[in-house]
Amino acid sequence: MRQTGYGLLSLGSFAGIIASGIYVKDILLTSGSFEYFSLLFSDVKTLAYWKELSLSMAESLPFLGLAMLCGIGALFLWSAMRTTQLQLFKKALI
Numbered sequence: 001m002r003q004t005g006y007g008l009l010s011l012g013s014f015a016g017i018i019a020s021g022i023y024v025k026d027i028l029l030t031s032g033s034f035e036y037f038s039l040l041f042s043d044v045k046t047l048a049y050w051k052e053l054s055l056s057m058a059e060s061l062p063f064l065g066l067a068m069l070c071g072i073g074a075l076f077l078w079s080a081m082r083t084t085q086l087q088l089f090k091k092a093l094i
Contacts (some may be wrong), residue, residue: 003090013076020069027062036060073087 028034036057039046046053 001082003083006079006086010076010083013072016072017069017076019063020065020072024062024065027058027065031060031062033057034059041089 036053039058040053
């Protein structure tokens with residue numbers, strides 16, 4: 001019963017990783033974060049304005065989406081680990 005629950009939690013969190021990954025990708029494309037990163041690496045003169053550029057980059061990052069992605073990723077790793085432990089325990093009993 002536990003193994004089934006952890007397995008379903010793993011599948012659900014994997015689907016959540018895919019959905020939140022797509023969400024973060026879409027937000028990154030629309031927020032202009034890539035333009036700031038390309039500006040950082042394209043011109044050496046922009047390093048004179050590194051404070052303003054770093055603040056602009058920090059403001060354009062989707063922190064909620066990244067936090068959601070990290071949280072669901074951690075849930076997936078935990079539930080997959082528990083499922084694997086239960087499978088190994090079950091094999092040891094047989």
